[in-house]
Amino acid sequence: xxxxxxxxxxxxxxxxxxxxxxxxxxxxxxxxxxxxxxxxxxxxxxxxxxxxxxxxxxxxxxxxxxxxxxxxxxxxxxxxxxxxxxxxxxxxxxxxxxxxxxxxxxxxxxxxxxxxxxxxxxxxxxxxxxxxxxxxxxxxxxxxxxxxxxxxxxxxxxxxxxxxxxxxxxxxxxxxxxxxxxxxxxxxxxxxxxxxxxxxxxxxxxxxxxxxxxxxxxxxxxxxxxxxxxxxxxxxxxxxxxxxxxxxxxxxxxxxxxxxxxxxxxxxxxxxxxxxxxxxxxxxxxxxxxxxxxxxxxxxxxxxxxxxxxxxxxxxxx
Numbered sequence: 180x181x182x183x184x185x186x187x188x189x190x191x192x193x194x195x196x197x198x199x200x201x202x203x204x205x206x207x208x209x210x211x212x213x214x215x216x217x218x219x220x221x222x223x224x225x226x227x228x229x230x231x232x233x234x235x236x237x238x239x240x241x242x243x244x245x246x247x248x249x250x251x252x253x254x255x256x257x258x259x260x261x262x263x264x265x266x267x268x269x270x271x272x273x274x275x276x277x278x279x280x281x282x283x284x285x286x287x288x289x290x291x292x293x294x295x296x297x298x299x300x301x302x303x304x305x306x307x308x309x310x311x312x313x314x315x316x317x318x319x320x321x322x323x324x325x326x327x328x329x330x331x332x333x334x335x336x337x338x339x340x341x342x343x344x345x346x347x348x349x350x351x352x353x354x355x356x357x358x359x360x361x362x363x364x365x366x367x368x369x370x371x372x373x374x375x376x377x378x379x380x381x382x383x384x385x386x387x388x389x390x391x392x393x394x395x396x397x398x399x400x401x402x403x404x405x406x407x408x409x410x411x412x413x414x415x416x417x418x419x420x421x422x423x424x425x426x427x428x429x430x431x432x433x434x435x436x437x438x439x440x441x442x443x444x445x446x447x448x449x450x451x452x453x454x455x456x457x458x459x460x461x462x463x464x465x466x467x468x469x470x471x472x473x474x475x476x477x478x479x480x481x482x483x484x485x486x487x488x489x490x491x492x493x494x495x496x497x
Contacts, residue, residue: 186217186478187221188470188481188484189468189470190217190218192486193421193423193486194222196464196488197222197281197419199490200418200490201222201278202228203228203278205228206229206230207229207230207231207277208226208232208277209265210283211234211262211281213234213235213240213244213257214244216233218281219233220248222281230254230255231256232256232272232274232277233257234258234261234268236259236260236397266413276413277413278415280418281422282407282421282433284424284429305317306319306361307319308396315396315398318392319360322354322365327347327348331343331347336391337391337400337428338387338389339427342373346372348372349369349372365388369385370384400428400429407432407436407437411436411489412495416494420490421488424485424486429485430487434467437460437462440489454493457493458492458493459491460489460491461489461490462488464486464489468485469486470486
């Protein structure tokens with residue numbers, strides 16, 4: 180496993196944004212998407228007083244990042260968990276509040292690069308796409324067993340695929356002849372199903388379908404819907420949350436949670452806004468920040484990244 184290929188996205192921006200919250204002795208930062216540990220290694224190095232909790236649902240990622248972070252000893256605690264399990268993990272560790280939370284959403288470099296995982300449309304592989312291969316159903320099972328209407332919904336909703344009906348009609352026709360097992364067959368089917376005009380724009384024509392299947396297989400959006408509010412809830416006052424999203428559905432969800440937290444909930448027209456209606460969060464980014472051209476040149480996987488951050492400025496009223 181080469182570490183050189185794993186370049187953490189917008190690393191400096193993440194570190195700078197979390198820095199004001201992590202300088203104190205005993206500060207705790209949670210990396211909710213540990214992956215190969217690139218962001219975590221940088222956090223532990225830059226903030227020598229901080230303790231890190233790293234979550235990942237992928238056991239292979241935990242093993243590899245464990246090797247990478249071993250030199251930090253008990254400053255790093257790695258946990259096999261999906262990131263919406265954050266409240267339970269913190270409770271188990273006896274940590275009611277943390278000072279920093281980082282999410283780097285989407286697929287890790289390792290999952291894309293390990294051919295047998297079936298995430299990448301550029302190489303033939305079993306259609307799996309589970310981030311945790313010990314549980315849940317594979318992408319092949321979704322393709323082979325879901326009713327056509329449900330497949331169309333998934334491609335439209337999670338892949339924003341305008342040609343969903345054409346693709347699903349072809350999938351249903353082909354799966355009756357022989358169930359889908361590999362990614363190459365699906366890529367070929369998508370290429371054949373799309374009209375010429377649709378193939379000319381937006382990179383690989385299979386990209387949106389693969390994204391939709393991955394989100395469905397891993398329940399990514401429903402997990403994120405629970406995880407971001409839970410992370411905000413876990414922040415101490417002065418604590419910060421930083422989130423890297425890679426497609427508009429994720430970014431929209433993150434934006435909604437952070438914007439809601441930064442908005443007063445007072446009924447209109449109050450001359451003075453009582454404490455319990457004041458915003459809990461302060462937004463630290465204007466809209467979503469994008470990676471620089473230099474960073475994209477160095478790391479093409481940074482291209483679609485959208486970065487948002489916020490600071491917890493008030494405790495909830497009990």
